[in-house]
Amino acid sequence: MxxxxxxxxxxxxxxxxxxxxxxxxxxxxxxxxxxxxxxxxxxxxxxxxxxxxxxxxxxxxxxxxxxxxxxxxxxxxxREKKSRPFADNTKRVLDTYQELLNKAYNLADEKKFQKIAGMLTRAEKIFVCGVGSSGIASRETELRFMRIGLNINSLVDRDMIRMRAVFQNASSLVIGFSMKGETEEVQYMLREAKRRGAKCILVTARNNPDCLEYCDEIILVPALDNLEYGDVISPQFPILVMMDLLYTYCLEENKERIDAFLEDTAKALKK
The missing domain is CATH 1.10.10.10 (Winged helix-like DNA-binding domain superfamily/Winged helix DNA-binding domain)
Known part of the structure; x- marks a missing residue:
């Protein structure tokens, strides 16, 4: 930059x-x-x-x-000044983060976030799944959203994702993380859950209209070539940026109730 x-x-x-x-x-x-x-x-x-x-x-x-x-x-x-010279490796990392944030800015769909936030707060049970770096993002998402009172569980084991797929129903909401949209277990979870009446959301960097066959919504996240290898920055970063945005919309759904949950969880952590 x-x-x-x-x-x-x-x-x-x-x-x-x-x-x-x-x-x-x-x-x-x-x-x-x-x-x-x-x-x-x-x-x-x-x-x-x-x-x-x-x-x-x-x-x-x-x-x-x-x-x-x-x-x-x-x-x-x-003071107006020229940019401070960085070593190549430092500049490369910061440039990568900045490029992804710029892309996230352009991909953020406020109406979609509002709609999905409503779906999340109405769902009786929520499952978020992913494998590898997407699994790490799944666990972080569970920790964030459970603090505002959502009944959410993360699934990161391939066999567990497949097994839990058959227990979904109309009271469920499933969020699948897959940067390329090709993770077999995530696809199976979404397809099977959708067939059983659950609401399904795919978080991905690939805008594939065919996914709407088994997804109610698709959240597009920014991506760069070879990001999944994590050779510059953590590959889960783009997903977490979008989940943070979605989180802010959930906070507005029932602010008084959510504030109470946040206060209670904060107190629990201090004990």
Whole structure:
């Protein structure tokens, strides 16, 4: 890519939990600010009603020697500059991620996500299946969506996928992950589940209209040549991007109920 923005905002966010209430006020100001202004210690202390000593302590907690060094780095965000030269391997990885994100942006179908989110929240039981790297994405999807109260299970074993296919019915929703759309076990699961009345969704990088024969919806994910070999980035990344988008639409389906589930699961993890 032509340019990667360097920002110290992630540094502030990373240290946020270590800040005092006063320091969080300072942190919030720098995180939320979007324009260049007078960032001198005097100007910022007057704006936030904090002392200059508080600004110094805040900067040191962020890993800087003082406020002057912090603000120099912070102001760098607003300076126009040529892209920082990267080593070839670093640039290759970042370029790959950026290319996939750009493709995801163009593939995202908001109306389809809204429709599928409704299907997910209405389904009595949900099965998400995949093999290999798609299986890893299946497990992650289960962990994400179970936290909002969905009855979801991931299937990654080839034999288990085939066996569970025969138990599907009209109360089921099946999501199959297959980048090429050719994984035999995933195809079998979707075909058999559809035949038994289940709702079926295929997540794939291949836009094959024939899949609509046994799928109610197809979610297209971005792909690059040889991505499945994982020689540059994790091959499950494109699937997880689309699942994250779908997740946000599910959050809006019944926000009050879902917020309660999220709070309960968060409490359970703390015990």
């Amino acid at each position: 032509e340019h990667y923005a360097r920002s110290i905002i992630p540094v502030i966010e990373y240290n946020y939990e270590n800040f005092t209430a006063l320091e969080r006020t300072i942190a919030d100001f720098f995180i939320q600010n979007k324009k260049k202004r007078d960032f001198s210690a005097k100007a910022v202390s007057e704006r936030l009603f904090v002392s200059e000593a508080s600004l110094s302590r805040f900067a040191k907690k962020c890993g800087f020697r003082g406020y002057r060094e912090f603000i120099y780095q912070y102001e760098d965000t607003f």
